[in-house]
Amino acid sequence: MDHCAHSTTTGDAHPIVELPGGLAIREWRHSDDASKARHLNNKKVWDQLRNRIPFPHTEADAAHWVDFCHDTVNHVRSGKWTAEGGSEGAALPTNFAVTIDDEAVGSVGLNFKDDIYFRTAEIGYWLGEEFWGRGVMSKLLPLFMEWAWENFGILVRINAETYEANGASGKVLERAGFKCEGRRPDYVCKNGVIGAALMGGLLRPR
Helix, strand or coil: CCCEECCCCCCCCCCCEEECCCEEEECCCHHHHHHHHHHHCCHHHHCCCCCCCCCCCCHHHHHHHHHHHHCHHHCEECECEECCCEECCCEECCEEEEEECCEEEEEEEEEECCHHHCCEEEEEEEECHHHCCCCHHHHHHHHHHHHHHHHECCCCEEEEEEECCCHHHHHHHHHCCCEEEEEEEEEEEECCEEEEEEEEEEECCC
């Protein structure tokens, strides 16, 4: 195998996914603040994201995100899940930096749900514009999904949502095994424009 996908511990910035060519996924660190701000302070990137992500994006915004990712309150317990005892493994972060030659150029992560949806999560990711069209996320996302299934036994399903107009993101999800499960017309409003969203899902491999 020419990749690795292994568990990580809190504060460990070693890659959880690593590929030839300098591609990796690892924990965020504050040395990424400037790089994150530079790549995310781009309206073309932000236009594909939710408004909760600040724009313009400053180094202070980036540092706040790294603090959020490091806060153990936002981590999720790993390990096998049982109805009686839940998961008893280490609490792991769920959001990571996408790096090229150790420079943070994007992000990928899981937003775990609650209530009756507590065994599901939503995938989210972005990538700096200068790296679009190179297959970066198409190579990394399937391995990130393997890491998620391996580490979070609580998960039985991972959801995804994309703007219908963002066909490239839909293709990335399709290559990672996600199935389009429906279209919601007039579901999102970004920059004053109302549009449709595509809903996707991926079930835990049997």
